[in-house]
Amino acid sequence: MSRADALGRRTFVTGAAAMALLGTGAQPAGAAGAAGLIGGNLPDFHQALKDELTFPLAWGTSPVRDFRAWRRAARATVEEHLLVGRQDGTPYAPEYTEGPEGDGYRRELVTVSLTRYERVRGVLLTPHGPGPFPAVLLLHDHGAKFDIGKEKLVRPWYDDTRLASAQAWADRHFDGRFVGDELARRGHVVLCLDALGWSDRGPLVYDQQQALASNLYHLGSSPAGLMAREDARAAGFLAGLDRVDARRVAAVGFSMGAYRAWQAAALSDDVAAAASVCWMTGLKEMMVPGNNTLRGQSAYHMLHPGLARYLDIPDVASIAAPKPMLFFHGGQDTLFPADGVRVAYDKLRAVWRSRRAEERLRLKTWPDLGHAFTGRMQDEVFAWLDDVL
Template structure:
């Protein structure tokens, strides 16, 4: 009798489990979202008029427009982290390399957190031109700064992972080390949730969006914190006696490229910028026509900003600074029509300020990558304007 009751109970539990499970793929006849977009996406895009873009607003003084546009970007970025009272720099380790010294340091990036970073200093007498080198996303959060600068004094898993990532996307050459060999002080640190700023429980890409949502509940924006940190780290770089504070550039690939042109637009300490494989217009990015969408996981999602400015409009706040953009003809993340449209918008702005020769935009026969040739082109560009 007990055996019969047990079997019936077990059967009932299994039936209930099947009945209440949230099965992926369950469909209703009526729906409002298709391929991760609202079905009214075209109407939303039609409503984006970008009233603060240069040429769209009533302001005809370019300097005043820049101030207004920049203030709006900061307003949409919400409250920043409180500034550090002092950097309190500590050198954790040091390694002599071919023509430069590599240091791993730790310092206060804000009043909330200390971060670790790599700092490469060329041999010889400074001060030197410097680069804030901004790492990519890649849906790979285990390493950050180690994607850009060859790590040392690290766990073997970190070193092996960095080497593999470098081979995959950077042609086997650590971009930061390449720049240091050519006479630049190079700085790179982790963005929030990457590398040594990750989760205690370990990497879980699915937690990124949850954490970004939790940050919003504090009235803060995780993506904006990344940009605020990039501005603060540039301030830190400018404070070093080995750095010529009038010759600081920023460089990035993929998410790092987004970070680079954002930083150039928002920090007066940046004198030149190079951005590899991150530029597009929202009307091309956010439609199912091209089979793409925003996959950054809140890496570049700033509340309400798109009501005022599109990506190339924000980058144009950097005008007339020297800016270099490379995108790939075979880059599936950024459809070529959107790239061309963004380039045209920026060229109109630089041309309007008689600075057209200081904006270089290229579409190359590459995938989403930053190989040896791209790194050389970026170095040549930086040498032209920072040396």
């Protein structure tokens, strides 16, 4: 067995032992004055903490030089930091409820067991025709709006109360479109489920997010880890449907859904491609005074404690290489500063280039747009999906 293969099997070492092995042990910050807080939520020594983040398991920095072995090791490191136990093979046991016909597709409500803890209701859209079809796991955003989840992306035929809220959300962020319905009209099977706290699984209140996270941490779990596990399981369920071509399943999302999309591509072999709109940055560049992440609350849904000691955000996304991946960023998006997006894009580009697969990676900044998934952006994503699937 080669050294690379051995490292691939022994996937990770945690804590101080890993830092010693990789030569990145934290050094004393030196003499310091009285400690304090910046804006009440960032320690004044935050720069010293950031300086200690060297991301030693990133591709190109890691001692593992075989890419497949590196992917196994990096994925295992992420899996460990999800905190939630590994998938247990709980049967999905789907239950379907037919809905009214859509424009060229049929609608269903589906309830499935994504984990052994809870059954989850979602929507399933299937184009008319014989199939099997390409499919999209559609992942909803955060938006501090919890009364709707799946309804943000698929028109809720089953709930008139939520319809008004959903339409207002589509008008605000998606140029009035329901993205899932558009994808189904264009020939894709679409699955969209609620994350914990949204729609049928909530609703949360913004200020309750910290308490929810704390309670899940006390129970040996985490909001972000649970969401990652559920998204991977949802991809497996979608890929296993007879109506779906299992080789042509993509994950698509906006904002938190974009984070979920590239993460699902990194952690699940059932996801063949991913389109991520408005969620990619370098961690250090995001952790700056004034950034929304520093407020806490919503950050818990995208926080795997301790993972930053090993991998940067784009390093995790790079586990998906060389799959086809699309990343869009709005140049006016204040949630993700331009320098953080630039750092992330450079890292992603280097990984796909190392795989001689740069043509499979699409990176684009829309200079005139903010944090949105406009009709123009959607049309490019739809065309890209047609090409890669």
